[in-house]
Structure formats: C-alpha cells, structure tokens
Amino acid sequence: MGRSVTNINLPRYKKVNIGDIIIGITIFLISLTCLLPFVHVVAKSLSADAYVIANKVFLWPKELTFDAYAKIFADQSILQSFYVTVIITVLFTILGMIITVCAAYPLSRKQLKGRVALTFLFMFTMYFTGGIIPEYLLINQLGLLDTIWSLVLPGAFSAFNLLILKTSITSTVPVSLEESARMDGAGHFRILWHIVLPITKPILATLSLFYAVGRWNMYQDALFYITYNTELRPLQLKLYYLVVQATESFQLELTQVSTSNPEVLKASIVVFATLPILCIYPFVQKYFVKGVMIGSIKE
C-alpha cells in the first residue's frame, strides 16, 4: 500500500538538486525585499516613541502601542484627505469606464465609417500631449483649479484602456451571436447592453481596477491643481507633504532629535495610506496580470 502511494506520488515531484535550492533561496531573498519594508514600517508604527528615537526598532514592535493610530483617526485633515481620495477614485472610475465603453464599442464595429481615422485620433493622445503647462492653463481657464473635478475629468479617458477593451470586444464577442441579435431587430444600444457588456465583464472589471488604482496612486495632478484649497488634497499628496517633505527638513536637523519625534507618526501614516492597497491587492492581482497580457497582444 505504502509502496504504491509513493509510486503514484513520485512523478509529481521532480528531482530537486542544489541548483534548485540556490535559485529558490535567491528568489525568496528578492521577494523578502518586497515584504520587509512594510514589516519594518508596521513595527515602527506600533512601537513606543523612545525605542524609535533610539533607532532600536527593526522588524518587530517594541512596547506595543496604538497611540499613533489613535492620533491619525483623531486628525480631521487626514481623514478628510482619505474621503476626498475615495470620492475622486469612485467618480473617476465610473466616468472612465463610461467613456471607455462608449469609445471601444463603436470602434470595434467594422462597418463604422471613419473608424480608422477616429481610432488614430484617440491613439495619438498616447504619444503626444500638450504637456504640463498647456494642460494647467486649460484647467485654469475652465475654472477647475482647486476643485475635485480637476482630478476627475482630465484623466478620465485613457487611450491604453480603450485599446484593451476594443481588442477584447473584437476577440471575445462571437459575431454569430451579434448577427442573430440583429436579425431579431436589436439595435446597437441593446447589443451593447445585453450582449457585449455581459460577455466582456471580466475585462471591464480589470479596466475598472486599472482606473481605480491609477487614480488612487496619482499625486502629480493634485500637486499642480490643488494649491489653495488644502481640504481637497488627496491622500497621496497629503502623505507627500507629511512624510516625504517632512523627512527632508527632519534630516537637515539631524542633531536636534527632540522628544516630539514624528517618526512613529510618519510610519503609521505610511501604513494607513498603504493598507487599502494591501487589502485589495491579493484579490485584484490576477485581474491585473490578465490586463497586462491583453494589453501586450496587438489586434
């Protein structure tokens, strides 16, 4: 009995030699560099001030305390920036998806007159744009500076996402299905709503995530457009001012490390800002991989 079990199991395990072990360890060490920074920051954020000031916290918290987090959740401006980010991310994603679908479906129809020219018109924006200043002046002229719309509208259309959706509509929606729908007298709106959208649901989910994560992480436009109305600063920009810029001045005053050490607070803000991404990451990762694969296949 035992023999036969081993016999069945054996072919499943390939021989492991010294080379495999070296490669395994190398990969594992590289992977650790992706994990340890977070472990360190979490440890720091949960430690007592004194240990952090003394530079004694590495990968495990010393004197566990949640003080820093209590301070963050008591800080209106940080919570405010979190809300702002959630709101613009939701608006941006919904708008982006509507625009992308409205562009991708017609452009995937072979019969559409002017399809090539229109596709070029959209794709050209991937390779040549007005750039920082003309875009800033436009937002200024439209009166959108210091409003959340400056963070929602300009980027809501992505030619890259359009390309992905167009490609996948062409490749996944069977022509026969569409033909029969048309025989039954269905117009484009009905075909889009009842056939194309349900079939491309997985890719729509992927693109929504592209939009959402992209918006969540971006801070460049907020830096440009949100200058006076600091209440509208999204989380990433807030984080930049609190942590990255503060680090700078902090480093310059290296010698006078005082009791009011902001290091623990900084660490906890980093954790606070990273946590939403870390929480959804394991679930969305596979959609992203799929998106990359479709993006790399040309029509």
Add this chain to the structure above:
Amino acid sequence: MKVKPEVNSKNDSALILVESNRKKGIMHYMRRDWQLYCLLLIPLSFTLVFKYAPLSGLLIAFQDYNIIKGFWASEWVGFEVFRELFSKPAFAQALRNTLLLNILDLLFSFTAPIMLALLLNEIKGNVFKRVNQTLLYLPHFLSWVIIGALAYQLLGLGSGMLNNLIEQMGGTRIPFLQEDNHWLFSYILIGVWQSMGWGTIIYLAAISAVNPELYEAATVDGAGRWRKMWHITLPCIRPTIVTLLILNLGHIMGGSFERVYALQNMATTEYTTIIPILVYRWGLESGDYSSATALGLFQAVIGLILVVLADRMAKRLGEDGIL
C-alpha cells in the same frame, strides 16, 4: 494605415447597397450608424477638450506669454523662447539628467525582469512560486509617494533602518539618499525594485509558450540548466525582448515626474532636475509659462520622433510595431 472602403458584407440588408456604396454620402452612414456616432460623442468631446485643446496652448512657446494679458494680447516672439532655452545651463543639465536616468534605467530596470523571469521559471513548487510572485508584483501597485516614504524610512541617513543596522554592526552611516552619487544609485535600485516583478509577467508568458520538446531534446543531449536557459529559453523569447527594448528606447526622452519628485530632496540637486521637474519649476513655481512650455514641447517632439523611429525599427526587424 489602410484606407480601403469598409464594406460590411455580413449585414444582409446592406448587401444590396454594396454596389453603390462608393457613392453614398456621409448622411447615409450617419443615418445607418447614428447610434454608434452618438456613443462616440462622449469620448470624442472629452478627448477634444482635455487632450487636443491643450495642444493649442503649445503656441505660447512662441509667445512672450503673460498670464494677465492672456493668450490673445501676449506678444509673438517666434523662436526667441527656444533660442533662450537652448542657451540656459539648466536646460543642458535637465537634458543630461533625463537621458542619464533613462539610460541607467534601461541598463538595469530593463534587464532585471528578464533574469528574474528566467529564475522564476526554474522554480518547481507551484505554491512557492505563486507566493513569491505575489510578493514581487506588490511594489508595482504602490504610489511613488509611498515608495518615497518607505525609501526614507529604510535608507534615511539619521534614522533609516538600514543605516541603523549598519551602525549597530559597527559601520558608518551611508547617505543613500542625501548625497548625489548615492542618490543616483538608490534611485536606480528603487526603480529596479518597483518594476522588476511586474516586468516578468510578459516574459513568463513568452517562456511558457516555448515548445517543451526543445527542452526534452536538450536534456537527452546532456544539456544542463544553464545551457538550456542560454540556448533555448533566451533565443525563444528574443522577439519579446527586442520589442520591449525598442519600446523602451522610444521612451528615453520621457521621465517620471512622480518618481523623481518623491525621491528628491534638498541635499541632492545634481541629478534630480529632469525635464518634467524643470517644466514644473519654471512654469508652475516661477510663472515663466513660455519657457516651461517650450521645454515641454521640445521633450514631446523629440519623444514622438523617437517613438516613431522605434516603431519603424521594430517593424523592420520583423517584430510587431507599437503604432
């Protein structure tokens, strides 16, 4: 681009019209596909307003633009702004830095995923492989601000973890981010760290498409792991490597504002001034809109030329283009 008339032969009702299609005016197509054109109105208006309208703003690169006077009242100066721009030392520095950072990125961030993919491919345990991949992809999902913050927490001079560790082991603190040359090194390393895992996806897909019989034959011939990697895997994924390399070459005049801005600090100004940073500084911080626009336009035009050249090159080599 193909410009032959598109004929929908599958549509029964249109079949009769095919003969006279050439003579149909635009109204015919409008009437037939009005729903499609309606849908297109939304993305079209967005693109025209937010992508094409700014292109007209590029004209201020040929003006002595004054934001109070506005576009119409500002004086036209021809190429004067560009002449001034090219003679500024800051321009030369920004150009050098942009090229320097991108070339170093190409050397390290481009090659790292290839090597990592080759190694990942050798891993036999599926669970172990998946766990590692999940960890390796993670940095791609973080914003540059978070990466910058993490970098300062780990590599900072006064309290960074790595420096604490070095000190505890009896070494002296290293200014990873607070000295120019160290900064350059850290910048590139952080870039490798951020993009390495994610970059393997395409290569792993290419590797998985390699015919397994090639490996079996090589094994029979007594080839070891490294020989198989060198003589089978690498040649088989070469088209992917070449395509991506050319694509990257096309972006050598680009530059991530967010990446540099999140990692720069006052102590390191030598390499941090890349073109987008200078555009921001001149335009939005100092209000010199004309020079900043001219600089941006310079970068965009060279960038476009490079992308088109890269595309031509890829197609000449028989690879898929990017345009």
